[in-house]
Amino acid sequence: MILVFGSLNIDLVAQVPVIPGPGRTVLAPSYQTHFGGKGANQAVAAARIAGAGRVRMAGRVGRDGFGDSAIENLRTNGVDTALVVRADEPTGCAFITVDQAGENAITVASGANMAARAADLPAALFRPDTVLVLQMEVPFAEALEAARRTNSASGTVIWNLAPVPEKITRETVTELLAVTDYLLVNEHEAVDAATAIGLAPSDYETASADLAKAGDLTCIVTAGAQGALAVAATGTRLRAPAPRITPVDTTGAGDTFAGAFAAMIHEKVPLQIALQVGCEAAAQKCLKSGAQTGMPMRGAIAALAQTA
Structure with missing residues (x-):
């Protein structure tokens, strides 16, 4: 079972001539409503690859x-x-x-997401075949408790360290690393996390190796057009290229990778294939507008032919 414990949001998007500054008002002709929240995004991405009924969403x-x-x-x-x-x-x-230039300004009202509780998760959910997927949009202490319960049941924890808190502490990163099997970060998040625990990485590759060793885990870095890098605690590295595309909308690409990767880890495919599936799914998402609407179905992923 893939269990996603995280955020659920509604996104209200307005196209404006200019983003208003303090004390200013601008008019937009209309607005669009989209489904979002990193938790919900990752759950949808995983379900489209894993199939209906194999993903459970927990949150508020x-x-x-x-x-x-x-x-x-x-x-x-x-x-x-x-x-x-x-x-x-x-x-x-x-x-x-x-x-008009495509720049955006975003205000997130967390609302019910801040009420999410690990206590909402029944003990029966935690088994050796459980793959728990976490992000950073619900209270950290609750996500940490869910991870610890998964560890105790010999399950697998995938933690997407996004968004990185503005003032992330050494304690937060240390506790997170201690309960995580696969740490998912982008280039900037890798450097921020490594810096928070007192390291001084020169680039994201060094940061990912430092994090993998510090947490005795596998660190996965998504690097956009450069594809994905996986570094094990031993220093072993795997790479998967990103398909060459002309992106239309990159919103939700990281969440698409996370959901597809979780589906592959649940299916116990080789890590190299899990990386390839994640990269291909994320690239396909970028060809369509919207976070969830562009997420591909399983049949559209060519890399999955290797798992047949």
Whole structure:
């Protein structure tokens, strides 16, 4: 079972002539509503690769229309939502303005995501075949507890260290590394995490090796057009290239990689193939607008032919 414990959001996106500064108001002709939250994004990406009924989403939404929509969207995508709890707080929401040059400004109201609790996860979920997927958009202490319970049951923890808290501490990174089997970061997140524990990496490759050794884990770095790099605690490295594409929208590409990678780890395919599937899924997502709408189905991933 793939268990995603994380955030669920509704994104409200408005195209504006200019992003307003303090005290200014601009008019947008309309707005678009999208489903988001890194947790929900990764759950959808995993379900499209793993298949309906193999992914369970755990988190919280409000008792509001946005919460209804977020749950229904997950169900439509084959994600089990029995562990999505209704909270008194409103459903998480991101307010996004995008100007004519494509620059954006984003305000995220976490809402019910900050009420997510590891106690919502029944003990029966934690088994040796459990693959737990975590991010950084719900309370860290709760995600950490879910990871520890997974460890105790000999399950597998995939932790996407994103977004990196503005003032991430040595203690936070140290605790996270201690319970993680696969650490997923991009180039900048790798350097930030390594720096937080007192290291001085010169680049993301050095940072990933330092993190892998410090946590006795495998560090996966997604590097956009450069593909993905996996570094084991022993220093062994694997690389997967990114397909050459002309991207339309990179929103959700990292979440797509995370979900596809989790699906492959659950299927126990070789790590090299898991990296290739993740890169291909992320690239295909970039060919379409929207975070979840562009996520590919299993049949569209050529690299999966190697697992047949």
